[in-house]
Amino acid sequence: xxxxxxxxxxxxxxxxxxxxxxxxxxxxxxxxxxxxxxxxxxxxxxxxxxxxxxxxxxxxxxxxxxxxxxxxxxxxxxxxxxxxxxxxxxxxxxxxxxxxxxxxxxxxxxxxxxxxxxxxxxxxxxxxxxxxxxxxxxxxxxxxxxxxxxxxxxxxxxxxxxxxxxxxxxxxxxxxxxxxxxxxxxxxxxxxxxxxxxxxxxxxxxxxxxxxxxxxxxxxxxxxxxxxxxxxxxxxxxxxxxxxxxxxxxxxxxxxxxxxxxxxxxxxxxxxxxxxxxxxxxxxxxxxxxxxxxxxxxxxxxxxxxxxxxxxxxxxxxxxxxxxxxxxxxxxxxxxxxxxxxxxxxxxxxxxxxxxxxxxxxxxxxxxxxxxxxxxxxxxxxxxxxxxxxxxxxxxxxxxxxxxxxxxxxxxxxxxxxxxxxxxxxxxxxxxxxxxxxxxxxxxxxxxxxxxxxxxxxxxxxxxxxxxxxxxxxxxxxxxxxxxxxxxxxxxxxxxxxxxxxxxxxxxxxxxxxxxxxxxxxxxxxxxxxxxxxxxxxxxxxxxxxxxxxxxxxxxxxxxxxxxxxxxxx
Amino acid sequence: xxxxxxxxxxxxxxxxxxxxxxxxxxxxxxxxxxxxxxxxxxxxxxxxxxxxxxxxxxxxxxxxxxxxxxxxxxxxxxxxxxxxxxxxxxxxxxxxxxxxxxxxxxxxxxxxxxxxxxxxxxxxxxxxxxxxxxxxxxxxxxxxxxxxxxxxxxxxxxxxxxxxxxxxxxxxxxxxxxxxxxxxxxxxxxxxxxxxxxxxxxxxxxxxxxxxxxxxxxxxxxxxxxxxxxxxxxxxxxxxxxxxxxxxxxxxxxxxxxxxxxxxxxxxxxxxxx
Numbered sequence: 029x030x031x032x033x034x035x036x037x038x039x040x041x042x043x044x045x046x047x048x049x050x051x052x053x054x055x056x057x058x059x060x061x062x063x064x065x066x067x068x069x070x071x072x073x074x075x076x077x078x079x080x081x082x083x084x085x086x087x088x089x090x091x092x093x094x095x096x097x098x099x100x101x102x103x104x105x106x107x108x109x110x111x112x113x114x115x116x117x118x119x120x121x122x123x124x125x126x127x128x129x130x131x132x133x134x135x136x137x138x139x140x141x142x143x144x145x146x147x148x149x150x151x152x153x154x155x156x157x158x159x160x161x162x163x164x165x166x167x168x169x170x171x172x173x174x175x176x177x178x179x180x181x182x183x184x185x186x187x188x189x190x191x192x193x194x195x196x197x198x199x200x201x202x203x204x205x206x207x208x209x210x211x212x213x214x215x216x217x218x219x220x221x222x223x224x225x226x227x228x229x230x231x232x233x234x235x236x237x238x239x240x241x242x243x244x245x246x247x248x249x250x251x252x253x254x255x256x257x258x259x260x261x262x263x264x265x266x267x268x269x270x271x272x273x274x275x276x277x278x279x280x281x282x283x284x285x286x287x288x289x290x291x292x293x294x295x296x297x298x299x300x301x302x303x304x305x306x307x308x309x310x311x312x313x314x315x316x317x318x319x320x321x322x323x324x325x326x327x328x329x330x331x332x333x334x335x336x337x338x339x340x341x342x343x344x345x346x347x348x349x350x351x352x353x354x355x356x357x358x359x360x361x362x363x364x365x366x367x368x369x370x371x372x373x374x375x376x377x378x379x380x381x382x383x384x385x386x387x388x389x390x391x392x393x394x395x396x397x398x399x400x401x402x403x404x405x406x407x408x409x410x411x412x413x414x415x416x417x418x419x420x421x422x423x424x425x426x427x428x429x430x431x432x433x434x435x436x437x438x439x440x441x442x443x444x445x446x447x448x449x450x451x452x453x454x455x456x457x458x459x460x461x462x463x464x465x466x467x468x469x470x471x472x473x474x475x476x477x478x479x480x481x482x483x484x485x486x487x488x489x490x491x492x493x494x495x496x497x498x499x500x501x502x503x504x505x506x507x508x509x510x511x512x513x514x515x516x517x518x519x520x521x522x523x524x525x526x527x528x529x530x531x532x533x534x535x536x537x538x539x540x541x542x543x544x545x546x547x548x549x550x551x552x553x554x555x556x557x558x559x560x561x562x563x564x565x566x567x568x569x570x571x572x573x574x575x576x577x578x579x580x581x582x583x584x585x586x587x588x589x590x591x592x593x594x595x596x597x598x
Numbered sequence: 599x600x601x602x603x604x605x606x607x608x609x610x611x612x613x614x615x616x617x618x619x620x621x622x623x624x625x626x627x628x629x630x631x632x633x634x635x636x637x638x639x640x641x642x643x644x645x646x647x648x649x650x651x652x653x654x655x656x657x658x659x660x661x662x663x664x665x666x667x668x669x670x671x672x673x674x675x676x677x678x679x680x681x682x683x684x685x686x687x688x689x690x691x692x693x694x695x696x697x698x699x700x701x702x703x704x705x706x707x708x709x710x711x712x713x714x715x716x717x718x719x720x721x722x723x724x725x726x727x728x729x730x731x732x733x734x735x736x737x738x739x740x741x742x743x744x745x746x747x748x749x750x751x752x753x754x755x756x757x758x759x760x761x762x763x764x765x766x767x768x769x770x771x772x773x774x775x776x777x778x779x780x781x782x783x784x785x786x787x788x789x790x791x792x793x794x795x796x797x798x799x800x801x802x803x804x805x806x807x808x809x810x811x812x813x814x815x816x817x818x819x820x821x822x823x824x825x826x827x828x829x830x831x832x833x834x835x836x837x838x839x840x841x842x843x844x845x846x847x848x849x850x851x852x853x854x855x856x857x858x859x860x861x862x863x864x865x866x867x868x869x870x871x872x
Contacts, residue, residue, distance in 0.1 A: 336771025342844025
């Protein structure tokens with residue numbers, strides 16, 4: 029890294045001289061050198077922050093999934109036809125089971141490296157969805173979805189939904205007792221949909237559950253349809269990223285019109301390439317030392333059997349939890365049973381999460397009226413409503429997780445299953461409100477702290493004694509760069525009541541909608557602290573630099589000392 | 599003999615034969631029926647010693663005559679033990695579930711309070727009250743020399759009858775109201791067999807008519823085999839399934855990779871600066 033500027037040109041090195049011939053031969057035929065120069069892709073600048081690499085975890089786990097998944101297809105047989113198991117795992121020896129389950133057992137016990145690859149594949153899948161979620165949270169918390177990136181946000185949501193379906197399909201393929209139980213869950217979900225439910229079930233399963241076509245169908249979706257869609261959407265996601273340029277944190281020298289960071293070559297290619305190996309290494313280590321989904325322990329699927337601790341993989345846990353805590357509501361209209369107890373938590377609630385996710389950028393635009401482009405990220409504290417809203421949604425999601433694992437929590441912590449269920453039923457509605465209020469107050473408190481640091485400077489750690497004997501800590505103005513960073517966001521808009529009448533004195537059209545918007549808008553901005561004005565800052569600066577009251581000059585280099593007397597650097 | 603053969607067509611002959619047959623069947627039945635209780639090699643001394651232990655340690659809840667104590671609301675402090683048999687005593691006392699340390703939705707297993715000798719005496723006393731299931735013999739618990747077929751068979755019975763509560767590897771599971779199916783790890787073959795024939799606490803009784811003694815021993819053999827085999831594929835997280843996998847995904851996977859991202863993000867090209 030340290031030799032970037034001093035290095036000799038690559039064509040002058042021994043390697044360069046040797047490679048020049050073949051490279052030129054290729055370039056004459058492909059013209060890549062010119063294309064990459066014209067597109068500036070190789071010198072594309074990316075800003076630096078650890079949180080910008082969360083999406084990369086998802087990308088690289090997807091690559092790991094493609095590699096390991098290809099290996100698994102060599103041995104897996106997507107067939108529900110019966111066979112007799114005769115492999116190495118003796119407790120199941122001689123048992124009737126589907127080819128799908130038998131071949132997965134073979135992968136686990138009789139194919140060299142099969143169990144390792146299967147476990148890497150499963151861990152990478154769990155990580156893939158988890159990384160998409162943390163990436164999405166980063167994008168949400170920093171307002172990176174704002175104009176012009178709304179479409180990329182929607183693509184991201186599409187990737188997430190496809191990831192869930194893809195993961196679920198993979199979970200179902202081994203045809204063990206656990207995956208069959210999961211399929212039964214989906215079967216129940218489909219049936220709960222009013223009117224069309226049973227038709228959908230027959231369509232998906234080719235007749236009554238479980239039928240004999242669901243495994244081959246899911247296999248096609250799992251290895252062809254959904255991965256192809258995922259690849260396409262990931263491509264679009266990345267293209268838009270390059271087209272829009274990456275968002276960056278505000279600071280000196282960073283504007284809405286530039287990107288400050290390091291170029292793709294050599295820095296980001298190395299970093300991202302290196303991160304791929306880190307991700308691959310992580311999934312490989314997890315696959316090697318941590319058991320995941322021991323399908324041999326569950327036995328072949330049999331609709332009359334079930335095991336305690338039957339749960340979906342974590343990403344479907346919130347749906348599982350919603351179903352587990354839902355009271356048993358059911359009604360009968362015209363001889364048709366309407367299973368609200370399944371339909372509401374398993375179909376409507378995930379739809380609600382999805383709907384809010386899809387609508388969020390547009391809802392926020394409608395509330396704030398902000399139609400400008402944004403390439404600088406917003407600090408979570410400077411958007412208290414948004415930050416609090418996300419935390420509230422995360423809380424609801426977390427409560428549903430608890431509901432989904434209620435039996436494990438009950439046995440491991442010696443709690444009553446019913447108590448946990450009631451905690452979740454009430455908590456689902458109460459806790460998000462509480463966390464919303466707490467988060468909003470924390471954000472506003474941090475805004476106050478920022479304003480305080482600007483107007484009253486930072487604490488230098490220098491204690492001064494006044495002539496009358498009092499001790500006080502000396503404050504000094506923040507460096508200008510820090511002041512800029514802290515104030516590099518919009519002022520609060522003036523909130524006005526919508527006009528009751530138009531210019532002609534007639535009741536304003538869309539008056540109701542405007543009133544609603546004004547109310548939501550007032551709630552959105554409620555309690556926020558505006559940043560200090562320029563006059564405030566100048567006034568504070570004069571006050572802080574006023575040396576008359578202080579016997580000692582601190583000097584320009586001084587930036588304060590810590591509690592232990594170590595000089596600080598801002 | 600001649601008398602018998604000449605009167606074999608006497609009008610009452612049929613009735614006499616029927617009575618004789620009934621007598622034989624009834625006699626054999628009663629001899630066999632009460633065998634479990636009488637098969638106990640319980641001496642009168644054991645019963646007496648057991649009763650003394652019972653009066654000190656058990657009677658406060660189960661009543662002086664082991665007939666249980668009812669509460670005003672119609673529940674009971676302790677249920678009647680008449681007819682529960684020696685197997686129930688051996689299971690409850692032998693696994694430390696009885697006596698309970700405190701009232702709870704369900705008696706947890708703990709270190710036994712009574713020695714093996716005392717447990718035997720208590721069992722003898724309870725068995726003397728009324729016939730009930732005896733402590734199972736080797737027929738139930740001998741799992742040496744089980745073939746692959748028998749273990750597979752036991753697995754099928756286990757998955758059909760047991761895993762819904764006890765989990766596919768016997769890690770245990772939750773039941774309503776703070777009750778639970780305990781984990782089967784480290785439970786002796788004798789105690790598993792006793793649990794099946796007596797149905798302690800929340801567990802249903804699996805009588806020998808429902809699951810034969812041989813099938814019971816096959817189930818035990820399967821449980822032991824699954825618990826003795828190594829954790830293929832690495833650390834297993836207690837056999838609790840996807841919840842633990844999710845925990846590992848977030849804490850080890852995402853936690854570790856975020857740390858890696860911070861590390862990569864902190865090492866830029868500005869290394870030259872210092």
